[in-house]
């Protein structure tokens with residue numbers, strides 16, 4: 172392995188069960204249930220996952236959910252809008268903390 | 282005869298080679314004299330892909346079936362009589378597994394073969410006749426064939442690329458099909474413009490929407506079983522088709538909201554690694570990964586519903602195949618005395634045939650499965 176991120180890790184994800192099969196089984200069964208059609212469709216969940224993958228900046232999840240969203244019938248425009256949602260929330264979250272900063276400035280300043 | 286001379290003789294109202302007649306993002310393999318125009322080159326390319334299982338053994342379809350306890354594919358009762366009346370088309374889509382296009386005047390079913398198909402049809406209990414192409418409507422005997430099948434009480438399907446309905450010659454066709462209760466199964470890769478035009482060429486989406494409006498206007502897509510409008514989606518790229526049941530409500534809502542268009546059902550098909558789609562997979566560096574994706578998604582529950590079990594597929598030159606895909610790879614039906622021709626059709630021998638399979642068959646059994654009728658599992 173030549174770096175921190177190895178694309179093969181995505182294909183090998185289930186090998187995480189070698190350390191603790193019981194916990195891995197619980198995780199993967201929960202994971203499967205989360206992404207099944209429910210009150211939200213599997214396609215909507217895939218787009219949410221794609222947006223979250225960008226927010227948490229996980230290259231494995233970006234790879235997996237780019238392909239998964241396409242296979243669930245999403246198109247590039249819809250996927251790009253999902254990424255902008257992540258971007259808006261990340262940006263907005265930083266900006267709204269600016270009010271904390273302003274509180275500190277007001278308290279400490281004259 | 283040149284393509285334009287033929288279009289003129291058949292009087293479509295526009296030369297088929299023009300962009301106005303239909304978008305053309307590419308040209309047929311045959312017109313470009315590509316090696317893959319030869320089906321044996323396609324089979325060789327598919328066989329070359331390195332598909333190895335965890336034990337290092339070569340992955341082959343029949344072995345995978347056996348490993349899953351499915352046994353060999355056996356013919357079931359014959360339900361669908363599929364006739365490919367020619368490869369002539371007004372479009373030249375990137376993913377076409379038929380290698381159709383405006384230049385394919387070499388592959389048009391003769392009147393004699395059409396009559397042989399009807400003779401063979403009468404020897405079967407098939408309830409459905411599925412007419413396909415190319416753009417089947419361009420064939421000079423298309424309407425005669427439809428009439429003959431309707432007169433026999435068959436459910437008739439016209440596989441339609443939508444844009445063909447905009448040719449001046451076909452303005453009356455939606456009403457004509459509606460009067461005869463023909464189901465129209467239309468290709469629309471996506472309910473949005475970007476993906477549709479990427480696969481089938483700029484302007485396809487707009488033309489397809491207009492064609493759907495014309496079909497709606499004569500009663501198609503509103504729940505009437507004699508005016509059934511089915512949309513057919515297939516992936517725009519190297520991934521599997523979406524789950525049909527989950528995609529259908531979304532498609533219905535989106536087309537109603539964006540264009541006021543209604544349709545009856547959505548079927549979702551995987552792309553088969555054949556012909557121009559095979560060419561695209563290879564050129565884009567996706568071939569091995571796509572084949573692996575099909576193998577990884579092998580679903581034993583999809584096996585029973587594959588089309589080769591309940592369908593007979595006849596090529597433009599009258600040969601009998603297990604399915605449309607085997608037809609496009611020239612894998613003719615393994616009858617007792619070699620390839621079968623429709624003029625010698627023997628239902629009992631056909632029912633005893635051995636279905637021919639190769640690696641492309643993984644396309645039918647991946648995920649929810651895929652056949653001309655949509656998902657199989």
Ligand code: SF4
Pocket residue numbers: 354587588589590603604605606607636637638639641642643645
């Ligand atoms: S490609 Fe044809 S023969 Fe192979 S599984 Fe599909 S329908 Fe059957």
